[in-house]
Amino acid sequence: xxxxxxxxxxxxxxxxxxxxxxxxxxxxxxxxxxxxxxxxxxxxxxxxxxxxxxxxxxxxxxxxxxxxxxxxxxxxxxxxxxxxxxxxxxxxxxxxxxxxxxxxxxxxxxxxxxxxxxxxxxxxxxxxxxxxxxxxxxxxxxxxxxxxxxxxxxxxxxxxxxxxxxxxxxxxxxxxxxxxxxxxxxxxxxxxxxxxxxxxxxxxxxxxxxxxxxxxxxxxxx
Amino acid sequence: xxxxxxxxxxxxxxxxxxxxxxxxxxxxxxxxxxxxxxxxxxxxxxxxxxxxxxxxxxxxxxxxxxxxxxxxxxxxxxxxxxxxxxxxxxxxxxxxxxxxxxxxxxxxxxxxxxxxxxxxxxxxxxxxxxxxxxxxxxxxxxxxxxxxxxxxxxxxxxxxxxxxxxxxxxxxxxxxxxxxxxxxxxxxxxxxxxxxxxxxxxxxxxxxxxxxxxxxxxxxxxxxxxxxxxxxxxxxxxxxxxxxxxxxxxxxxxxxxxxxxxxxxxxxxxxxxxxxxxxxxxxxxxxxxxxxxxxxxxxxxxxxxxxxxxxxxxxxxxxxxxxxxxxxxxxxxxxxxxxxxxxxxxxxxxxxxxxxxxxxxxxxxxxxxxxxxxxxxxxxxxxxxxxxxxxxxxxxxxxx
Numbered sequence: 053x054x055x056x057x058x059x060x061x062x063x064x065x066x067x068x069x070x071x072x073x074x075x076x077x078x079x080x081x082x083x084x085x086x087x088x089x090x091x092x093x094x095x096x097x098x099x100x101x102x103x104x105x106x107x108x109x110x111x112x113x114x115x116x117x118x119x120x121x122x123x124x125x126x127x128x129x130x131x132x133x134x135x136x137x138x139x140x141x142x143x144x145x146x147x148x149x150x151x152x153x154x155x156x157x158x159x160x161x162x163x164x165x166x167x168x169x170x171x172x173x174x175x176x177x178x179x180x181x182x183x184x185x186x187x188x189x190x191x192x193x194x195x196x197x198x199x200x201x202x203x204x205x206x207x208x209x210x211x212x213x214x215x216x217x218x219x220x221x222x223x224x225x226x227x228x229x230x231x232x233x234x235x236x237x238x239x240x241x242x243x244x245x246x247x248x249x250x251x252x253x254x255x256x257x258x259x260x261x262x263x264x265x266x267x268x269x270x271x272x273x274x
Numbered sequence: 275x276x277x278x279x280x281x282x283x284x285x286x287x288x289x290x291x292x293x294x295x296x297x298x299x300x301x302x303x304x305x306x307x308x309x310x311x312x313x314x315x316x317x318x319x320x321x322x323x324x325x326x327x328x329x330x331x332x333x334x335x336x337x338x339x340x341x342x343x344x345x346x347x348x349x350x351x352x353x354x355x356x357x358x359x360x361x362x363x364x365x366x367x368x369x370x371x372x373x374x375x376x377x378x379x380x381x382x383x384x385x386x387x388x389x390x391x392x393x394x395x396x397x398x399x400x401x402x403x404x405x406x407x408x409x410x411x412x413x414x415x416x417x418x419x420x421x422x423x424x425x426x427x428x429x430x431x432x433x434x435x436x437x438x439x440x441x442x443x444x445x446x447x448x449x450x451x452x453x454x455x456x457x458x459x460x461x462x463x464x465x466x467x468x469x470x471x472x473x474x475x476x477x478x479x480x481x482x483x484x485x486x487x488x489x490x491x492x493x494x495x496x497x498x499x500x501x502x503x504x505x506x507x508x509x510x511x512x513x514x515x516x517x518x519x520x521x522x523x524x525x526x527x528x529x530x531x532x533x534x535x536x537x538x539x540x541x542x543x544x545x546x547x548x549x550x551x552x553x554x555x556x557x558x559x560x561x562x563x564x565x566x567x568x569x570x571x572x573x574x575x576x577x578x579x580x581x582x583x584x585x586x587x588x589x590x591x592x593x594x595x596x597x598x599x600x601x602x603x604x605x606x607x608x609x610x611x612x613x614x615x616x617x618x619x620x621x622x623x624x625x626x627x628x629x630x631x632x633x634x635x636x637x638x639x640x641x642x643x644x645x646x647x648x649x650x651x652x653x654x655x656x657x658x659x660x661x662x663x664x665x666x667x668x669x670x671x672x673x674x
Contacts, residue, residue, distance in 0.1 A: 134633075144625075144626050147626075
C-alpha cells in the first residue's frame, strides 16, 4: 500500500462541454503536455488520438482490428495494424514520450512483457484497465456465483477478449515486481468520476471501476 | 499448335507502337546531352525524353502536386483515353473531379517510366547513334533511375515538393525510392501493394516471363523491329503468367470456377475449353498490342534489382532515418505477390525511424490487382490520407 504516498494530486479534468470525449480519455489527455510524442497501443477507433491531436500532441496508434485501423486512417490518424503482444518489440527504445495502453492490458496474452515494452519504448506509460476488484464484480461472483458482467464489460466468459483480468491491487504488485514507478494513480468510479483521493487504498480497489496509472521507469536496475 | 494459334496477331501494328515510343501523343520533356540521366549501371543516358500526363491545375504556391508512379505494364495514361487501345485511363476510378485524387483540388502528374514504351526513352525508342530502335543496346535501368528521371521532370515543371507520391506494385517501389532518395521533396507517400525489395519468388516469375519472350523465334535477340515482327506469342505467355500472379485463387474461382467457354462438354483437345483459359488468352493477346517485348524485359529486371535496404548497409530503417514524410502503407489480404508481411516489414522499419506512418491492410479476395479495382475502403483511406496531408500542408480550400 506504499503506493498511496506516490499518488500525486489530480489536476482538474477540463469539463467536456461537447460531450464528445470519454472521461477516462480526458483524464489521460490531461496527463500529457502539448508537443509530446505519443503512441496509443490498442487505439480502437482513434477517439483518444483525435483528442490528443486536437491538443497539439503528436499521436500514433497501433490497433489489432483491421476495421479499427481503417477507420482511424480514414480520419487522417497515423495508425498501424498490429498486436501489442508481438509488435511492440519492433519499436526502438525511447521512441516516444508517452505510451498509452487504454483498456487493453487485460486483453493481452502476456501483460508483463507488454508492460515492460511500454516503458522501454516510452519514457512514461499511461495504463488504464477495468478493476476486477470492483464491488459489483465481487458481488456477482460471491452472490450470483457466475463470472461478472458489467455495463462496460458485457461479454460472457466464453467470448470475452479479456483473458487477463486483474485488480488494482494486483497491478500495483506487478509494477513493484518489475520496478516500475507510479507517478500518479487515479481510480474512476462507475460513472468515470475519480474516486476521492483521500480515501484508503482498499476503497479504491473496491469502488474503482477502472484504474488509470501514470508510470515511469523505476530507478534501481535501470 | 492450338494454343499459339489462339493468340491472334496484333491488330495494332508495330509501326504504331514504334511511333508512340518516339513521338507520343503525351507532352514530352526532352533532355539534351548536357543533361544526361545518370544511370545506376554507370552509363549517362543522353539525350532522353520523358512523356507525361497532367490533370488538374497547379496552385499558386505549387503545393498541390501529386505524382502517380505507374506499375509494370501500365503507363502515364491514368485518366485519359489510351492512344493505342482507345480504352479509358487505367485509374479513372481513382483520379478525377470528386475522386480520391481529386483533380479539382490537386495537380496530378504521371510520367511514363524510363525504359517504358509509351514515349519515355526505352528500348523501343530510336537510338540516335544508329537511327534504329535501341533494343538490347539500351542500358539496364533500375527503379532509382526511374525516380531520378521523374525528379528531373519535376525540376523542368518547376515543382520542388510533392504533396504526395502514390503508386501500386512497381509504382509503390518508386514511391519508396522517392522517399529514400528525395525525402525533402516528398511531403507524404502512399505506397500500395509493394515491397522494399523484390522477393525470390517474384524474381522467379519475372524470369519465367522473360524466358517466354526470349524463346519466341520472333524475338530475334531483341532486334525484331528490323524484321517487322514482334514476339507476341512469348510476350503473351509472359503476360498470362504475370496475370495469374496479379489475381488470387478465390478471385479466379469466383469469376470462372470450372465453367466451360461457349460449350457444354470438353472437346478433348487443347482448345480453350475453360473460361479461365479463354480469359488468360485474351489478357495475353490484348497486352501484346500495346506493349513492347523488350520494355517488358527491362522493366521486370528493374523490379528484380530493387532492394532499398541493400543500398543502406542492409538496414532498411537507415533508408528512412529522420524522415519527415508522412506515410500511408496499404496492402491487400489476398495479395500473394506482394503479401502483407512485406508491407509490415516496411512499417516496422518506418516505426524504427520514427516516421509518421499509417498502415492499413484491406480485406479483399481480388489479389494484387485490387489497387486498380473498385475497392471503396481503399478509396476512403486514400482520400482521408491526402486530405490530412493537405491540411497539414495548409492546403485547405486551395484550388476550390
